[in-house]
Amino acid sequence: MAQQDLDPYIDTIEFGPVEFRAIEWLEIPAVARLSRPSNVPDREIPQNLAQLEARLASCGLFPIQRSDESLRIVGYSR
Template identity: 50%
Template sequence: MSIHKNADLRRLAARARRDFSVARMADTKWRKLFGALREAVPGIRMRVKFLNVAEPRDFGTPWTVWLHPPRPWIDTAVLGPVELRAIEWLDVPAVVHCPGGSGRSDRETVQDLDTVEACPAALGRFPVERSERGLRVTGYAR
């Protein structure tokens, strides 16, 4: 999944231009969003759909995202380094299923979508949509 070459970044950009008509997020906007979420709601759970991966992936929480790699990338504890421009969309589900483990029963956790929604609103214009299932930040649109 991780890509560390400029040629690969150009390939991702070409794929995005071919498959989508509008890019709604840029590397800088993603970095700002992850930084704000890390500060405001450190325990929030997210799912991300990448351009080059068929199924969405659990992305962990904002505190597992490190912003120190070179600009086009972020580093994640779960997925390793990922390219910001490869993010098609990011979901914050309203309810997260948490497996029990060690004899405990499974549980569901309700996430604070109001606080999550306030983060991008405080930063400026972000493509955020809210539904009964949660929030979606759209990186690319058809």
């Protein structure tokens, strides 16, 4: 997909449409924690950050910062 084909907005439930260039960064944790009701412990789901990083790097659109705990995709730098 060419960059000019990308929609410049993302629709969010809480804030409505937001321009992509207004998003400073997006952080994906190595382990996603999904809360559950009735005092049931959170469900922990490991995420394959290496695979995600490789796919994002192949696009080459955004800088990527990696740590042991997360992968940060930098969308807009001030």
